[in-house]
Amino acid sequence: MAVIVPFGGPPSASIDQLVGLVAADMERVNATILSRTGSDVTMIPEVANHLISSGGKRLRPMLTLAMANLTGYTGDGHIKLAAAVEFMHTATLLHDDVVDESEMRRGKKSARMLWGNEASVLVGDFLLGQAFRMMVEVGSLRALDILSAASATIAEGEVMQLAAAKNTATTEDEYLAVIRGKTAELFAAACEVGPAIAERPKAQQSACRSFGMNIGIAFQLIDDVLDYGGKAAKLGKNVGDDFREGKITLPVVLAFRRGNDTEREFWVRALEKGDITDADLDQAIGLMTKHRALEDTIQRAHHYGAMAVDALALFPSSPMKTALEQVVAFCLARSH
Amino acid sequence: MAVIVPFGGPPSASIDQLVGLVAADMERVNATILSRTGSDVTMIPEVANHLISSGGKRLRPMLTLAMANLTGYTGDGHIKLAAAVEFMHTATLLHDDVVDESEMRRGKKSARMLWGNEASVLVGDFLLGQAFRMMVEVGSLRALDILSAASATIAEGEVMQLAAAKNTATTEDEYLAVIRGKTAELFAAACEVGPAIAERPKAQQSACRSFGMNIGIAFQLIDDVLDYGGKAAKLGKNVGDDFREGKITLPVVLAFRRGNDTEREFWVRALEKGDITDADLDQAIGLMTKHRALEDTIQRAHHYGAMAVDALALFPSSPMKTALEQVVAFCLARSH
Numbered sequence: 001m002a003v004i005v006p007f008g009g010p011p012s013a014s015i016d017q018l019v020g021l022v023a024a025d026m027e028r029v030n031a032t033i034l035s036r037t038g039s040d041v042t043m044i045p046e047v048a049n050h051l052i053s054s055g056g057k058r059l060r061p062m063l064t065l066a067m068a069n070l071t072g073y074t075g076d077g078h079i080k081l082a083a084a085v086e087f088m089h090t091a092t093l094l095h096d097d098v099v100d101e102s103e104m105r106r107g108k109k110s111a112r113m114l115w116g117n118e119a120s121v122l123v124g125d126f127l128l129g130q131a132f133r134m135m136v137e138v139g140s141l142r143a144l145d146i147l148s149a150a151s152a153t154i155a156e157g158e159v160m161q162l163a164a165a166k167n168t169a170t171t172e173d174e175y176l177a178v179i180r181g182k183t184a185e186l187f188a189a190a191c192e193v194g195p196a197i198a199e200r201p202k203a204q205q206s207a208c209r210s211f212g213m214n215i216g217i218a219f220q221l222i223d224d225v226l227d228y229g230g231k232a233a234k235l236g237k238n239v240g241d242d243f244r245e246g247k248i249t250l251p252v253v254l255a256f257r258r259g260n261d262t263e264r265e266f267w268v269r270a271l272e273k274g275d276i277t278d279a280d281l282d283q284a285i286g287l288m289t290k291h292r293a294l295e296d297t298i299q300r301a302h303h304y305g306a307m308a309v310d311a312l313a314l315f316p317s318s319p320m321k322t323a324l325e326q327v328v329a330f331c332l333a334r335s336h
Numbered sequence: 337m338a339v340i341v342p343f344g345g346p347p348s349a350s351i352d353q354l355v356g357l358v359a360a361d362m363e364r365v366n367a368t369i370l371s372r373t374g375s376d377v378t379m380i381p382e383v384a385n386h387l388i389s390s391g392g393k394r395l396r397p398m399l400t401l402a403m404a405n406l407t408g409y410t411g412d413g414h415i416k417l418a419a420a421v422e423f424m425h426t427a428t429l430l431h432d433d434v435v436d437e438s439e440m441r442r443g444k445k446s447a448r449m450l451w452g453n454e455a456s457v458l459v460g461d462f463l464l465g466q467a468f469r470m471m472v473e474v475g476s477l478r479a480l481d482i483l484s485a486a487s488a489t490i491a492e493g494e495v496m497q498l499a500a501a502k503n504t505a506t507t508e509d510e511y512l513a514v515i516r517g518k519t520a521e522l523f524a525a526a527c528e529v530g531p532a533i534a535e536r537p538k539a540q541q542s543a544c545r546s547f548g549m550n551i552g553i554a555f556q557l558i559d560d561v562l563d564y565g566g567k568a569a570k571l572g573k574n575v576g577d578d579f580r581e582g583k584i585t586l587p588v589v590l591a592f593r594r595g596n597d598t599e600r601e602f603w604v605r606a607l608e609k610g611d612i613t614d615a616d617l618d619q620a621i622g623l624m625t626k627h628r629a630l631e632d633t634i635q636r637a638h639h640y641g642a643m644a645v646d647a648l649a650l651f652p653s654s655p656m657k658t659a660l661e662q663v664v665a666f667c668l669a670r671s672h
Contacts, residue, residue, distance in 0.1 A: 041496045099454040118435040122494045129488025136480045144472045152465025158458045160377045
């Protein structure tokens with residue numbers, strides 16, 4: 001698959017510079033995460049740490065730290081806010097696995113397969129509660145406002161996805177509304193709280209929020225593509241999971257709209273019937289290739305990536321700004 | 337079953353006086369609840385209102401209003417906090433029904449039977465997010481602290497219950513720790529936020545919290561008794577649900593400890609096997625009667641009820657104080 005990566009090509013498509021710049025802060029975030037999953041109820045740290053220690057990149061908390069740094073924040077509050085963002089993300093994953101009946105997560109058995117749906121729901125609730133406690137400790141009502149609104153919006157996006165599930169007539173706009181809610185909103189909030197606790201002008205808060213929103217959309221679109229091949233296995237994803245679950249993602253939306261009547265019948269049947277064979281998956285990938293659905297989804301992701309980079313234009317050049325631009329390139333480059 | 341009800345007997349065992357005193361405020365709370373379950377995603381108000389409109393007494397938000405009034409609060413914040421408390425409660429019920437695989441709730445089909453587990457998990461998350469948004473709007477960090485801590489503690493209590501499930505060796509103390517978390521903590525927080533936003537001295541905040549904690553424990557113990565008979569059907573509960581789910585409640589703890597080896601074998605077998613017959617349920621109730629397990633659970637509930645009433649002793653006499661004492665009597669009188 002030929003993909004054009006702007007921003008200087010693969011060498012800079014990396015999160016290494018970001019990781020280096022926030023390393024000292026991330027150590028404190030990780031210590032906070034560890035101490036806040038603690039509970040006398042031993043099942044809580046077990047379930048929480050299974051997921052938290054499973055090698056996620058912790059991109060969202062890193063973005064909170066990066067944006068606080070970029071906007072000149074000098075206090076301590078960004079550490080707990082970053083940990084809270086990671087807890088919100090982990091809670092969402094725990095609940096998602098129950099909703100999607102997923103068996104795998106990041107190449108390991110999902111928490112619900114090991115401890116059951118009950119523990120996944122409840123430990124998710126616990127982490128959400130702990131996230132809000134940390135936000136309250138930081139004491140910024142503006143940050144609380146941003147993250148509590150995100151919490152409601154994320155759930156709303158997930159319900160929207162549930163309602164749109166298996167509806168092959170979903171439009172690209174409707175699909176975008178879903179992923180803005182379920183994925184991009186947390187990236188946006190994670191970025192916005194940085195300048196918010198730094199008490200920077202509204203324009204800077206909006207710029208950081210916009211960076212987060214657009215990198216979040218790009219991230220999700222590349223995820224959608226990975227579900228139909230590419231480096232999925234390497235990233236701990238099962239190829240075809242979305243398809244088997246009847247999930248409508250952008251590659252499906254595009255292939256469905258561009259297909260003929262027979263093809264549309266295939267999509268309706270396949271996504272609704274629930275019992276998918278390898279041959280069905282092969283046919284789906286074949287139709288996506290025929291209609292360039294995967295390439296164009298990547299192209300769309302590049303569009304949002306470019307918007308993310310432009311959102312930061314008002315900030316002067318700095319190593320952190322460069323690092324954030326490289327994160328955008330990294331998210332896009334995951335697809336090839 | 338002979339039950340001694342202190343506090344002047346049945347005539348005052350009623351929530352009518354409380355309902356009357358908070359009626360004007362409750363109208364505003366109900367309007368807030370209605371507007372905050374609104375969403376363009378139509379499934380959200382459907383699921384939320386199914387449960388919210390199903391005839392719960394809204395005891396928790398009434399307690400928030402009552403405590404704000406009792407401690408002389410004159411602002412507007414108690415309305416949104418009361419609505420937030422009800423949302424937290426509703427979110428817990430939605431998640432509980434998924435965890436317990438319940439088919440009924442308040443005499444109607446549970447939300448998960450009508451819309452599925454997915455919607456129940458996610459709409460619960462949405463309501464929790466909306467609850468935090470309302471708290472943030474009120475702007476009291478102290479109230480946010482109380483309610484976010486409660487949110488984590490409630491989930492912790494539920495996980496504790498999960499871990500203790502089917503363990504007939506659970507002690508009375510361990511069981512109390514579970515219900516303090518899963519039930520009483522929200523009553524405690526609902527009561528504590530009243531004086532907290534009124535910025536009353538710590539002693540008043542602790543008194544109100546203590547009232548809530550103890551009425552919450554009493555409430556749950558009576559609930560446990562109701563599951564084995566009494567007026568359960570009238571209250572929309574199925575007799576024997578807890579038993580069929582293998583739930584360890586105080587009547588079981590007492591009957592198990594007071595029983596002989598043969599009886600203990602019955603409890604272990606019945607609570608672990610999952611396939612319960614009507615004869616098993618009859619035998620369980622028979623053993624509870626033999627060992628006075630239900631009567632003594634009611635007696636324990638009276639102990640906590642008395643503590644709740646004493647917690648309010650430092651407040652001067654007032655119609656609201658009398659109303660709150662009557663609510664304690666009402667909670668206890670549900671059992672006969």
